[in-house]
Amino acid sequence: MRRLLPLLLAALALGSCARGDDRTHIYLQRFFGECGAEYGGSTDVAKAEGECGIMTALINRFNAENPDLSVDVNVVAWPGYPQLTAQMAARDPPDLVTMHEGVISDYAAKGLLEPVDAYLAQAGISIARFTEASRQGVTIGGRAYGLPWDTHGGLFHVNTALFAKAGLMKGGKPVLPNSAEELIAQARQFQQRTGKPYLLQSNVGDPAYAARNQYSYMMAQGAALFPDARHIRLDTAEGRRVGAFFRRINAERLGTLNMDTPAAIAAFVNGEGGIYPTGTWMIGSFQKEAETPGRPLYASYAVFPYPRLWGRPLEFVSGHAWVVPARQRSPRQRAAIARFFRFMAAHNFDWARTGHIPAFQAVLESAAFRALPHRADIAPLAAIGRPLPTNVQRQSAIEGIVGEEMAAASTGQKPVAAALASAERRVNELLSQVN
Amino acid sequence: MNGARDWRGLLFVAPFMLLYALILVFPLFRGLWLSLNRVDLFGDGRFVGAANYVRLANDPIFSTALLNTFKVTLMIVPVLTVLALLLALALNNAGRGAALLRGIFFSSAVLSVTIVTLIWRFVLAPDAGLLGEAWKAAGWQPLAFLSDPHLVLPALAITTIWWSLGLPMLLFLAGLQQIPHDMYEAAALDNASRWTTFRRITVPALRRTIVLVVMLQTAAQLQLFGQSQLLTAGGPSGASRTAVLFLFETAFGRWELGYASAAAEMLFLLILAVTLAQYWATGRGREASGAR
Structure with a gap:
């Protein structure tokens, strides 16, 4: 028995070992609710419904299409800013966060958010592609502080x-x-x-x-x-x-x-x-x-x-945007964020099925968007919509x-x-x- | 008792004292220091002396919040104490029915504030709530419990009383079971009425429990927060904003940590003063009754 016990322990320890995870992890924090029970394994974005369903399916799809990356998701109760503020105060913020455009100035003014111009450039996204309302919503002092995701x-x-x-x-x-x-x-x-x-x-x-x-x-x-x-x-x-x-x-x-x-x-x-x-x-x-x-x-x-x-x-x-809290990141993580931006920009139409106005002018003008119920009637919101000044x-x-x-x-x-x-x-x- | 034994004794209490100092005494003094600074959640700030307290003294939103807090506490504590005592008296027997009812009356206490406010929203909402429908069925105009400035504090009080009834009831039950039964037998032999027995035996024997319940509930209700935040969001027009909701909004909505700390210190002093005043008043009452 005395010999058997160490052997059992060694077998248990070895059995507990997993293959090294060489994927690049990015930590994403979002609101829009938790619906893992319904959409936890779904990658079929077209079949997902509602903000939570579409968001969950999109992130699942991104993880499935990018096996070298892993987006680890933390869902917070709406709007989640007290938690985010605490994480920032503890110098341990996430890599990507959903944020209302009206809130960006609070964090950007303190240097707690990275300008995302470099990520957008790496993802091949030009600011000129955003709608007027979205462009105004994420731009402070001539720099973009987020990937706009919608106008609401x-x-x-x-x-x-x-x-x-x-x-x-x-x-x-x-x-x-x-x-x-x-x-x-x-x-x-x-x-x-x-x-x-x-x-x-x-x-x-x-x-x-x-x-x-x-x-x-x-x-x-x-x-x-x-x-x-x-x-x-x-x-x-x-x-x-x-x-x-x-x-x-x-x-x-x-x-x-x-x-x-x-x-x-x-x-x-x-x-x-x-x-x-x-x-x-x-x-x-x-x-x-x-x-x-x-x-x-x-x-x-x-x-x-x-x-x-x-x-x-x-x-x-106002609008929702993806922002990048300031912290140390490896080049691979930075590249992963750019890839996430590119993916989300490419799926802006899917998000527009929630009812929000798309952040990209091309999606707003697309036949697919106009074919969605009532979208032709509400599309003018992107042109007549004005956020509050971003320096406030x-x-x-x-x-x-x-x-x-x-x-x-x-x-x-x-x-x-x-x-x-x-x-x-x-x-x-x-x-x-x-x- | 020699010196060495004193030190060994201290070692026994040291873990508690260290923890107490770390999670209670240090934050207390840290909060006091923050209240003397204009500082945000990220620590950027400067010393401003008593400026935050001067601002508070001139802030009508804070004074309204304090007034609301006192009003709702006054609405809750006496009613809660009397109801809990009556329930305890009614359920202080060994029968199965009483045990079941004790469980039922205590059950609301295990619910979270989110569930409690959700339940009471369904009861109080004038357009589709239980009371609104009952009022309409009777041909009356439903009362706007959640939007009439004169009704929101009573609405918070009703919700809180329903939620908080369990613990005071248990305290009173425990107190009742401490009263020697022979005192009631002696009263019965003297042909004392039930009211006289209650007034002359039960209430005096429960005096300490009553004081405990009143003091605990006063301190708790002066810190009322979740019901106000979730049921009415402090509205309408601040009519149900309590002091703790004010400091939550100030600290986490406005990032004014120094100002919120000053409000917290003021609230702490007020709770301390009210509790000490109650303790002093009940102590005097005891002395007076002892002198008679």
Whole structure:
């Protein structure tokens, strides 16, 4: 037994040895959810559905097509920035991270992200191939800080059956307003004829909704939201006009007041209102409802960018990008990142199936993209979409403050002027503290 | 006791003391130092003295958050204490039914805050929630628990009371089982009513447990965070933003670590003051009752 035991231990130790892994590893951290149970082994990108499914299948496919590389994935809860910040503070960040374009400036200003121009050049990707919105979203001081992956922004998701009942369809398309007064008139008509709210609004726990409205319609009127990187200007004639308009919508009960995002989604899917203003990310889910016989939204769904109400048709947008945190990397790892960029750029159309607007002009103009449901209608978002200036830091926190104050104004909890002044004061104080 | 024995004794407590110093005392002083600096999450900063505290004193968002915290604590602690005591009194017997009910009432305590807030969102949401549907069925307008500034704190309080009932109930049950049964027998022989027995025997015997429950729950609810973040995101217009949500947003959303640390120090001092005040008040009460 005494002789047998060392032999057993030696056999166990030898048996535990695996072949040396000579693949180059890159560590990728992303949000968009975890769906390993459904797509864990899938490399068939065309069959994958939804953000998580398409993303998982794409990374599986990249690993399968690049046997000398291994992309090790860490999925974080949306948006994952507290974890990323902690990893960066510990000087152990991932190699590739999904990041909202509005957040890039926070990390880039501290030298925590590498400019990616060299990776793009190695991958054969010219910045000129990006759409205008995407190019603006990742460029700071003339340098690209990420591979843009999409543009996303607010859309008017429309229940066409209810619009028909309200007499607001023309040539098979919903009649959308071209001015603030027109919107009020159409909303009243809709409400009178259908007995349902014109706007389904997620006013509860969703500051992004109110912020998106305020930014978009102030930009459309030509207001400079950020005269410089340290100041916001909201308490202006343009700002008051937008605030007063949404307050009027709620005062006349033309929109819902007490819904959070899940409630607003459920209400739209169940045909409880005319328009649900939310993002590009919902197109896939709503289209599925529209294709399912028996569902309230069956054959009754259309979607468009926010209509022009004042000034020019402009809309606040953001986007997702792949960024590269700064850290020591081997030449093989750097080459692997460039290959990943090339792969992802080549599959930008697959990602556009999520509902987001592609980051590459050629994909946006492609027949395949236009053939996807509603994409021809929402494609203008890439041209009329404007991100906030990329030299402004803390955009996520700013959106939270502006959204909180403007939601209070639109629901009547605060006078519009007081909300605008408070938002302006709070944001300017926040920006004054940025080191 | 000689000197050598003293040192050996210290060796026994040294591992705990070291760990305690490392994970509690050091962060406490580190936080205090950070609060005197304008510093972000990456350590870039400079000494600003009491400037962060002056800013806090003039910050209406922080004062609203503090006020909300005190209000919601006042809504939770008395109700929670009374409910837990009543449940413990009702379930303080050896029957199988009582054991089952004890398990059921404790079960909410094992849920994570995410699940708890998800459940209560389904109950409280005015458009499709359980209460909203019940209100509509009765022909009333549903109450906007999650968007009416006057109702969000009660909504947080209800959620928290449901979630936190288990532990105080167990503490009271443990306390009740410590009361000698012969005292109740003596009261029965004296023909004391149930109310008199409760007032003259049960409550005095449970005094320490009541103090413990009130102090523990006060300290816990002054740090209420997850319910506010997940159920209402601090809204509407900051009406349900608590002090800990404020410092989370400040530290991790705005990267103002120094300012958030100053808020944390203020909250620490307030919790300490409230807890000491309760301890002092209950101690005085005991002395007074002892003097009688």
